[in-house]
Amino acid sequence: MKTISLISQLIIPLFILLTILYGCIKRVRVYDCFVSGAKEGVGVVIRIFPYLLAIFVAVKAFQSSGAFELIQGLLQGILETFQIPIDVVSIALIKPLSGSASLGVFTNIVKTSGPDSLATRICAVIMGSAETTFYVLAVYLGAVGIKRTRYLVLVCVIADLVGIIIAISIVKFFS
């Protein structure tokens, strides 16, 4: 574990060092180059902002409306038949929507059901194998002003769903 986390700490500094040294060797004006690249950042973020705003407002509203609890209630029966802890639903629903909120929900599950429980293990695997899909979609599509997404969103949603089922099956298989 120690070595792995050391390696992960080293990646970014080493990468930046390598980039700058290589630039110097190739006689590139590294500082001017960096500044001219960074200048583009402002435009990019301004372009993305309205898309971010739209998705954040919708997600926060959805979280506060209590719709989550209803979906949990609906799924409870199905989950009990397969002996899957109910906590899995909260993670499965929140992870595609919000990274920070899912971290909060996950921490709470660890706290309430114990760090080595089945619920915790399934949720941990979902946390690591699912992405904040709608944030990624909003940012990446917003960055280039794409309006027609064809079948992309459908594929992403189905893939998320199957991904969660895969995560649950793998943890159940391993334990």
Place this chain on the structure above:
Amino acid sequence: MNTIWVLLIVISILFSFLNGRLGEFTKSIFEGAKSAVEVSLFLLGIVSLWLGITKIIEDSGLIHRLSNFFQYFVRRLFKNIPGEHPAITSITLNLLANLFGLGNAATPLGIKAMQDLKTLNPDGETITFEMMVFIVINTASIQLISFTVIGILADYGSKDPSSIVLPTLLATFLSAVFALGLLFAVRRFFK
């Protein structure tokens, strides 16, 4: 996205009403607006930072060395991108950042990749298949090890926090393969 957004908002208002939480609804949309500003400010810093770094990588020619690694894989997936196109580099760098779980680097590099992909089809408002492949890989979360999750497990006294590494890797790999397979299958269906 249109459908998803409308659904989220309408369902939220409906449920806020049914649960008597209309006050919370109004509060939550302002909170959402606030966090959009906070995230954007955060993005402004890291996006500019990484755009600066990638500019050095491009101008110094380090691109060609880096992309040699992953090129085989990237080229197989993105067949319609010309060999010397900058999109190959930004996609490669984004995938590397994703693998190592460097979210703060992956997003700016991903934005750059989307813009590079856009130059292949500058006028279109319709998404290209290459963009879809790229986004699907990004939404499949291909990171190798999730340090945040392991950290939380360790904090709360798990006996063996790193025991989730293998199942997570397997789940990530399988769901990424499924997502890509689904995308390619759906394309065939729509043709």
